[in-house]
Structure formats: C-alpha cells, structure tokens
Amino acid sequence: MAKSDLKIDIRTSPYIRKAPSVAQIMRNVVYALLPLAAYSVYQFGISALALLLVTTLSCMATEHFFCWMSDKKSTILDASAAVSGLLLAMTLPPGFPLWMGAVAGFTAIAMGKTLFGGLGFNVFNPALVGRAFVQAAFPVSITTWTPALAVDRFVEFIPSTLALPFMKPAATADWTAQVAIDGFSGATPLALMKFQGIMTDSYDLFIGNVTGSAGETSSLLILVCGLYLVYKKMLDWRIPAAVIFGTVISAELFYFLDPNKYPSPTFMVFSGGLMFAAVFMASDMVASPVTPLGIFVFGVLVGFLTVIIRLFGGLTEAVMYAILFGNAATPIIETYTQPRIYGARKKAKEKS
Amino acid sequence: MTQATKKETPLTLDVFTAGIWKENPVFVMMLGLCPVLAVTNSVLNSLAMGIASIFVLVCSNALVSALRNFIPKQVRITTYIIIIATFVTLVDYIIQAVSLDLYNKLGAFIQLIVVNCLILGRAEAYASKNSFTKSVVSALGMGLGFTLALVMLGGVRELLGAGQLLGYQVFSTQFEPWVVMILPPGGFIVLGSWLLLINYIQQRKTGQIIAADATAHCTVKP
Amino acid sequence: MSTPENQVPEMPSSTKLISTLAVVAMISGLLVVLVYEFTKPIIAENQRLATERAIFKVLPKAVSRLTFVVENDKLTPADDKTVGELVYAGYDKNDQLVGIALNAAAQGYQDTVKLLYGYQANSGCITGFDVLKSTETPGFGTKITTDPDFLANFKCLDAKVNPEQSGLIHAIKTVRHGTKQHAWEIDAISGSTITSNAIGRMLNKSGQALHPIITKNLSLLETAKIQSKNK
Numbered sequence: 001m002a003k004s005d006l007k008i009d010i011r012t013s014p015y016i017r018k019a020p021s022v023a024q025i026m027r028n029v030v031y032a033l034l035p036l037a038a039y040s041v042y043q044f045g046i047s048a049l050a051l052l053l054v055t056t057l058s059c060m061a062t063e064h065f066f067c068w069m070s071d072k073k074s075t076i077l078d079a080s081a082a083v084s085g086l087l088l089a090m091t092l093p094p095g096f097p098l099w100m101g102a103v104a105g106f107t108a109i110a111m112g113k114t115l116f117g118g119l120g121f122n123v124f125n126p127a128l129v130g131r132a133f134v135q136a137a138f139p140v141s142i143t144t145w146t147p148a149l150a151v152d153r154f155v156e157f158i159p160s161t162l163a164l165p166f167m168k169p170a171a172t173a174d175w176t177a178q179v180a181i182d183g184f185s186g187a188t189p190l191a192l193m194k195f196q197g198i199m200t201d202s203y204d205l206f207i208g209n210v211t212g213s214a215g216e217t218s219s220l221l222i223l224v225c226g227l228y229l230v231y232k233k234m235l236d237w238r239i240p241a242a243v244i245f246g247t248v249i250s251a252e253l254f255y256f257l258d259p260n261k262y263p264s265p266t267f268m269v270f271s272g273g274l275m276f277a278a279v280f281m282a283s284d285m286v287a288s289p290v291t292p293l294g295i296f297v298f299g300v301l302v303g304f305l306t307v308i309i310r311l312f313g314g315l316t317e318a319v320m321y322a323i324l325f326g327n328a329a330t331p332i333i334e335t336y337t338q339p340r341i342y343g344a345r346k347k348a349k350e351k352s
Numbered sequence: 353m354t355q356a357t358k359k360e361t362p363l364t365l366d367v368f369t370a371g372i373w374k375e376n377p378v379f380v381m382m383l384g385l386c387p388v389l390a391v392t393n394s395v396l397n398s399l400a401m402g403i404a405s406i407f408v409l410v411c412s413n414a415l416v417s418a419l420r421n422f423i424p425k426q427v428r429i430t431t432y433i434i435i436i437a438t439f440v441t442l443v444d445y446i447i448q449a450v451s452l453d454l455y456n457k458l459g460a461f462i463q464l465i466v467v468n469c470l471i472l473g474r475a476e477a478y479a480s481k482n483s484f485t486k487s488v489v490s491a492l493g494m495g496l497g498f499t500l501a502l503v504m505l506g507g508v509r510e511l512l513g514a515g516q517l518l519g520y521q522v523f524s525t526q527f528e529p530w531v532v533m534i535l536p537p538g539g540f541i542v543l544g545s546w547l548l549l550i551n552y553i554q555q556r557k558t559g560q561i562i563a564a565d566a567t568a569h570c571t572v573k574p
Numbered sequence: 575m576s577t578p579e580n581q582v583p584e585m586p587s588s589t590k591l592i593s594t595l596a597v598v599a600m601i602s603g604l605l606v607v608l609v610y611e612f613t614k615p616i617i618a619e620n621q622r623l624a625t626e627r628a629i630f631k632v633l634p635k636a637v638s639r640l641t642f643v644v645e646n647d648k649l650t651p652a653d654d655k656t657v658g659e660l661v662y663a664g665y666d667k668n669d670q671l672v673g674i675a676l677n678a679a680a681q682g683y684q685d686t687v688k689l690l691y692g693y694q695a696n697s698g699c700i701t702g703f704d705v706l707k708s709t710e711t712p713g714f715g716t717k718i719t720t721d722p723d724f725l726a727n728f729k730c731l732d733a734k735v736n737p738e739q740s741g742l743i744h745a746i747k748t749v750r751h752g753t754k755q756h757a758w759e760i761d762a763i764s765g766s767t768i769t770s771n772a773i774g775r776m777l778n779k780s781g782q783a784l785h786p787i788i789t790k791n792l793s794l795l796e797t798a799k800i801q802s803k804n805k
Contacts, residue, residue, distance in 0.1 A: 069552075100528075111541075136532035168528040415601075423594055424586045431598050438602030442609045449616040452624050456707070 022119065025234050025285075026079035032225040033086045033280070039221055040214040044094035044146070045153025047161040048214045054098045056085030058105030059126075066114040080119045084108055087127035087280055090215020091273055091320070092134075095146040095158035099165040100138050104130040124327045125284040128320050135320070141169055145188055145211045188212050189271045190310065190317065205270035216276040219269075226279035235283050238292070242299020243278035244269055249300070250307035268307060277319040278302075287327040294330075294337035301333075302326040363486050371493030377470045378501035378543075379550050384470035388502060389539035391461050395518045398506030400454050402499025404447065404462060408439045409471050409495045410488055413479035417487035420480045432475045433466070440465045470498060501546075508542045509533045625654060628704045629662050632692035633673040636664025640798055644784065649791045651798070661788065664692075669799040673701065676784055680776035682708065683768045691728075691777065693785065695792050698734030700746075700777060717766050718773060723751075724763045732757035733777070739786045746781055748774030 020028075040048045063081040067074040075081075088108055092101060108130025113122045135142050146158050160169035188211050206219050216222075229235035247268055254262035269275065282288060282302055289298045302322045309318030377383045387405070391397045412435045416423075423431050444462050448455045455462070465471065474494055479487040510516055513533030515523040532538050629639050643652035644659040652660065662675040674695060679688040691703035705719055718724055736743045744758035748771045754761035760777075762770035788795070 097528075133532065136535065136537060137530040138528065139531055141528075163528070164526075166523060166528060167526045419598070423598075424591055426586065427591050427595055430595060434595070434598050434602055438605055441606050445609050445613040445617070449613040449620065452617075452620045 023078040026083050028232050028234050029083050030079055032229045035225055036090060036215045036221055039218060043148040044214060047158040048094045050098055050161060051092060051096055051101050051214060052089040054101045055089040055105040056082050058102040059085035059109050062106045062109035075118060081109055084126045088130050091131050091213050093142060093145050094214045095144060095160045097141060097160055097163035097169040100134055100141055104134040107133040120286055122286050124324055125281055125287050128281060128324050131320055132324060213273060216273040219275040222275045222279050238295045239283040239288055239299055240278040242296045243282050243302050246300035246303020247274060247306055250304045272317055274306060274319050277323055282323050287330060289330050289334045291334055291337040291339055294333045297333050298326050367486055367490050368493040371497040376497040376501060377494055378498060379547060383473055384468040387461050391458055392502050392505040392509055392539060393534040394510040395503060395506045397457055398502035400458060402502045404443045405465060405498055406495030407443055408465050410491045411439045412436045412471060413474055413487045413491035416475045416479040417484045432472055436471055437466050504546060505542050509538050513538060622654060628690045628706060629664060629675045631704045632675050632690055632702045633664035635666050635672040637667050639664045644787055647787055647790060649794060663795045665799045671796045674788055676780055678776040678780040680772040682772040687772050695788050699730035700728060700733050702728045717763050718769055721763050723761060727760045733781045733785055735785050735789045739789055741782045746774055746778040
C-alpha cells in the first residue's frame with residue numbers, strides 16, 4: 001500500500017495526462033449505476049426507489065458520522081459511500097423493509113469500511129458486508145421476493161417496504177397473489193432451480209424478465225453499463241471476464257457430468273446476481289487483486305465457489321459469499337502472483 | 353515472589369474493583385472468550401455462566417491460596433488443574449440439581465470452565481502469591497467483572513435477537529428478531545462493538561488528560 | 575514457597591511431589607463424592623419430572639404412565655434408567671390407555687434432533703411431539719414447535735401398521751410445503767426444509783421399527799396399569 005503522505009510524484013512521459021481521482025472514478029461508477037437504478041425503479045416502482053435512497057443515505061450518513069467521531073475530514077464527497085449504498089440496494093429484494101435497508105447500509109460502511117480505516121484499506125467489498133449481515137440477521141425478509149411490473153407500482157409501496165423500525169414487515173403473500181399477472185410463485189430462478197428443478201428460459205434471464213433483487217435482473221443492461229466503465233478505463237474488464245469464465249468452466253463441468261441434475265452454464269451465468277456481482281462487486285478496486293495473474297485466479301476462484309455453493313449449499317444466492325471469500329483470499333493471491341520485474345531474471349525454482 | 357509473601361500490600365478496595373473495570377477479564381484482559389462468545393445468547397444463560405464461574409474462581413483461588421506454601425513449584429499447574437476441575441464438577445452437579453433446562457442450555461460449556469484461562473491465570477498469577485483474604489476478594493471482583501461482561505453481551509444479544517430481556521418481552525410481539533445476534537457471529541459482533549465503545553471512551557478520557565496535561569506538546573494521533 | 579525465584583530451584587524429592595498431589599486429589603475426591611451423593615436424588619427427580627412433563631405434553635389426557643423396554647419383539651416393564659429403547663404408556667384416571675410416547679432422533683441441520691412423540695395405537699395416528707434436544711437455527715429450525723401449518727400435520731399423522739405387522743402401510747415422508755396430499759405426508763416448513771425432513775425421517779424410522787411391536791403387545795399395554803394396581 002502506497003503511503004498517502006508521499007508528496008513527490010515521479011512519472012515517465014507523457015506528462016500531461018492526469019490520473020483520474022478517486023472522486024472522478026466513483027462519480028463515473030455512479031453514472032454507470034444510474035441506468036440500472038432507473039430500470040429497477042421501472043420494474044419495481046417506488047419501493048425500489050425508496051430502498052435505493054435509504055441505503056445510499058444511510059451509507060453516507062454512517063461515513064460522515066465515523067469521520068466526525070474520529071476527528072477526520074469527512075470523506076462523503078468522494079462518493080464512494082454513495083456507490084456502496086447504490087450497490088447494496090441493488091442486491092436487496094425490492095420489497096425489503098426500509099429500516100432493514102438502513103441497518104444494512106450502516107453495517108456496510110461501519111463494519112466493512114471504516115473499521116479497516118476507510119476507503120483504500122477495506123479488506124472486503126463494503127456493500128457485500130452489509131448484505132451478508134442482513135442476510136444473517138433477517139433471513140426471511142431477504143428471501144421474500146415480489147413480482148416485477150405490478151400495475152400500481154408507481155403509486156403504491158410493496159406492503160413490506162414500510163415496516164416500522166424494528167418491527168416485522170407485513171406479509172406480502174396476499175399482495176403478491178393480487179398483483180401477480182400469471183402464476184407468480186415468489187421464487188427467484190435460482191430458487192426454482194434448486195428446490196423445484198424448474199429452469200427459467202435463458203432469454204428471460206438475459207433481458208431481465210424475472211424475479212430477483214432490485215438491480216440484478218437484467219444481464220443485458222448490466223453488461224452495457226459495465227462496457228461504459230470499461231470504455232472510460234475505470235473498470236478492469238479482466239475481473240468480470242475471469243469471474244464469468246470461472247463460472248462457465250465450473251458449471252460446464254457439472255453439466256457435463258449430469259445434464260439432467262445440474263443446470264447449464266448459460267443459466268448459471270445469467271441467473272441471480274452473478275452478472276451484477278461480476279461487473280460491479282468483484283471489480284472493487286480495493287479488495288480485489290491487481291496483478292494480472294492474480295485477477296485471473298481470483299475470478300476463477302469466485303466463479304467456482306459460486307457454482308459450488310449454488311449447487312450444494314443451503315442458500316440460493318451464492319455469489320455474495322463467493323466474492324467475500326475471494327476478497328479474503330486476495331492478499332495471498334497477490335503474494336503468489338507478483339509479476340516479474342522487467343529485466344529481472346527468473347530465479348531458479350524457489351522453495352515454497 | 354519472596355518479597356510479596358514477606359511484605360504484603362494491604363487489602364484495599366482496589367483489589368476488589370480492579371477485576372470489575374480496570375482489569376476486566378473480558379474487556380481488558382480478553383481472557384476466557386470461549387464461554388463469552390458461546391453462551392451469551394441470553395441474559396439468563398450469561399448470568400448462570402457468570403455465577404458458575406464466580407463459584408469456581410473464588411473456591412479454587414481460595415484453596416490455591418491456602419495451599420500455596422505447600423505446593424511444590426514443579427507440580428503447581430497440575431495441582432491447580434485438579435483443584436479447578438473439582439469445583440467445576442461440583443458446579444456441574446449443582447446446576448443439574450437446580451435446573452435441567454439450564455443445564456441443557458449451557459451444555460458442555462460448564463465442563464469447559466476447567467480450561468478457562470481466566471481461572472488458571474488468576475490461580476497462577478494472583479492466588480499463588482497473595483494471602484487468602486486478598487485472593488478471595490480479588491477472585492470475587494474478577495468473577496463479578498466476568499459476569500458483568502457476560503451480561504452486557506447477553507443483554508444486547510437477547511434484546512436484539514429475541515426482543516426480550518430475561519425472557520420478558522421488551523418490544524411488542526411484532527418485533528422482528530435479528531437472528532444473527534443469537535447465532536455465533538452475533539457474539540463476535542457484539543463483543544467487538546463493546547470493545548470499540550469502551551476503548552473509544554477510554555481513549556477520549558486519556559486524550560483529554562493529555563491535552564490538559566501538556567498543552568505545549570502537540571499530539572499527533574489523529 | 576520453598577524455593578526463592580531468583581535462585582535455581584532445587585528439585586524436591588519425588589515423594590514430596592507425589593504426596594502433595596495425592597493429598598490434593600484426596601481433598602478433591604472427597605468434595606466431589608459429597609456433592610455427588612447430595613445432589614444425586616435431586617438430579618434423578620429432575621430427570622423424572624422432565625420425562626414426565628414431555629410424556630404428558632404429547633399425551634395430554636394421561637395422568638400416569640408406565641415405562642416399558644423393547645426386547646426383541648416383546649415389551650417388558652422397566653424403569654426410566656433401563657438402557658434400551660424405552661416406550662412410555664400413558665393412562666387416564668380410570669387406568670385406560672390413552673396413548674404411547676416414543677423417542678425418535680435424526681440428524682438435523684446442526685446436530686441430532688431428539689423428540690418424544692405421541693402415538694395412538696388404535697387409530698394408528700401420531701398426535702404430537704415435544705422436542706427434547708435441538709440445536710437448530712433459531713428462527714428456522716425452531717419453527718417446528720411454533721409453525722401452525724406444520725403442527726397441523728400432527729392432528730393425525732397416518733402411521734398405521736401393515737397387516738403383516740412388519741412395518742407401516744405407508745412410509746412417513748416429508749413433502750415440500752403446500753403439496754401434502756395424504757395423511758402420511760408431512761407438509762414441510764418452507765425455509766426449514768432440513769429440519770422438517772429430519773422429523774419425517776425420524777418418525778418413519780421409529781414408526782417402522784416400533785409400531786409393529788406395539789401393535790403386537792397392545793393388550794399388554796392396555797391392561798398393564800390395572801394389573802400393576804391389583805398386585
């Protein structure tokens with residue numbers, strides 16, 4: 001980790017070009033996330049909008065609070081907290097009670113970021129830490145899914161959204177039955193696959209015509225937004241590519257062994273939060289490796305773990321844990337994948 | 353050691369209170385964390401565990417202190433463990449006699465008091481060097497400090513994890529329990545939060561003292 | 575202490591070491607025995623009360639009970655300490671058999687789940703259960719005692735014995751929530767599938783093994799209480 005108080009900056013030519021600041025990168029990530037946010041609001045209505053606002057505000061407030069408590073200059077203006085908040089909201093079910101969203105936002109920043117010393121020092125992706133906490137704390141609410149494109153979605157909240165703080169959310173089963181267009185079962189494609197053996201059509205998955213968390217449904221839109229960031233050179237395309245590659249390889253292996261029992265790689269890649277997580281979560285600049293080989297190892301590890309947890313674990317949404325695990329393994333991956341310094345000779349085979 | 357036995361420091365209130373706050377076994381010395389994390393999912397469990405630990409701590413320290421001049425150095429750890437194990441076995445029977453439900457809830461953690469470093473640590477570090485009265489008083493303070501820490505953890509975890517305190521519903525029945533709090537991760541999170549809070553307060557305190565003490569010096573700590 | 579710390583401690587004779595340990599061990603042995611003897615009857619009484627509370631919970635009409643142990647195909651009167659598969663018969667105040675309580679256990683999500691369930695030999699129904707030991711996840715696995723839909727399974731769960739008296743007519747099994755069709759199926763709790771399955775498995779295992787034996791020895795169970803009084 002470079003020391004922040006280093007003042008002298010030695011660069012080779014060209015000298016004019018300026019590296020983007022943290023705030024610039026974060027702003028661009030926000031721009032890339034906005035279409036996704038808009039699409040989730042279009043799909044799930046004002047509940048999704050409220051959830052996005054609540055988690056973002058909660059993340060920013062937490063960041064500000066901890067900066068104030070430790071007598072530091074507030075860092076909310078670099079927008080990294082806002083990015084965490086937006087990412088977090090998009091991994092939650094649209095009908096997630098707002099107060100739980102606020103708890104998730106608080107935990108994300110408090111436990112995932114400021115505890116380690118703020119941006120640049122976090123070991124894990126903060127948004128995923130927040131989600132992992134609420135997954136463990138409120139396992140029922142985080143697996144309650146509501147249908148997309150309900151008729152009154154722009155004027156009416158999903159009943160569970162407006163639960164009073166610390167209180168149980170209202171049951172959504174009746175409401176779901178009322179608004180669902182045709183035979184909605186309240187299960188995500190992954191849950192359908194796991195517990196009922198039903199495969200959702202890959203085209204629906206790709207377009208986003210399925211149930212799921214607020215921002216993860218449309219793989220197409222996620223790819224487009226990701227490409228924008230890659231074009232702006234603010235996202236290392238190799239990370240998402242490696243994650244998807246790892247997932248396809250691992251899924252293909254099981255599909256090859258028994259196509260009737262295990263889902264196809266296409267399904268694995270486009271279902272659940274995998275695409276979203278690969279593009280926006282795994283590519284977290286701080287918690288992911290930077291060495292070229294390390295990126296590849298990291299991506300394959302995440303993809304492999306995702307498939308394993310999805311197929312054999314008790315939970316349907318696996319990519320979150322896979323990435324957290326990958327984050328934890330990042331230091332060791334980087335240690336072993338240091339690139340050779342230019343001009344240095346390869347040493348005779350080292351031990352260990 | 354010879355000095356300590358020849359010239360005893362007088363028994364002060366500090367001997368008693370040290371264990372409760374200044375040298376709190378959990379929050380300051382970080383000893384005996386296994387039961388702290390494992391059984392504190394409710395106040396009742398915490399209290400029972402705390403009382404059992406106080407009993408073992410006080411009795412074993414008393415006996416160790418009383419026998420301290422007879423135990424040869426070479427076999428002292430063995431002897432301490434025998435003494436501690438005896439009292440743990442007694443507690444085990446007594447809890448079974450008092451309430452089987454409680455016994456089932458605390459499970460193996462009663463037996464595991466034997467290997468709690470707090471108890472062996474106090475026997476080795478304090479009781480074997482100090483007079484009977486002082487050892488008992490200090491053990492009582494340490495035990496109370498341990499219990500206090502357990503109850504502080506158990507209180508938060510039960511309140512958030514079940515909406516209750518000591519089995520009484522605190523919030524309305526509509527309260528949504530935070531399941532994670534009564535699971536093992538909750539123990540880590542709550543312990544960490546308490547440590548954060550306590551250290552923060554103490555740092556503020558010492559920070560103020562430093563600031564008032566020496567205005568000429570500039571404290572660099574952010 | 576015999577050796578000052580700043581000098582090299584001289585080794586005391588092993589006799590001294592051994593005798594010290596022996597004395598300490600004797601003191602501790604004495605203490606343990608004293609407390610053990612004192613608490614033994616209280617613990618036994620506690621255990622009896624706990625067993626009875628569970629039995630009377632699964633057999634609400636019962637006011638007294640007798641314990642039997644399974645030996646091959648026979649049931650023989652026993653007390654609670656007998657090692658083996660215990661069968662508890664519950665009787666009402668007229669000494670009529672009101673049901674039988676049986677133990678069952680299976681691997682749950684974290685550890686073995688043990689429970690006591692009530693069985694009506696005449697109608698072949700399992701009519702309720704009480705969890706004796708469970709370390710299932712709070713909020714999920716613990717729902718087996720609170721979820722009204724799940725408890726509705728145990729109004730009369732079909733566990734009839736087949737005519738050959740070798741097992742159950744229909745194996746008890748757990749089915750996915752909302753797909754229960756027959757009286758011998760258990761409607762699982764959605765979200766607590768593993769614990770629900772464990773209950774199905776343990777009831778099936780216990781039912782296949784024990785219900786035929788109970789059917790064979792039903793007359794013994796029905797008259798046991800009256801006979802024990804007449805004696």
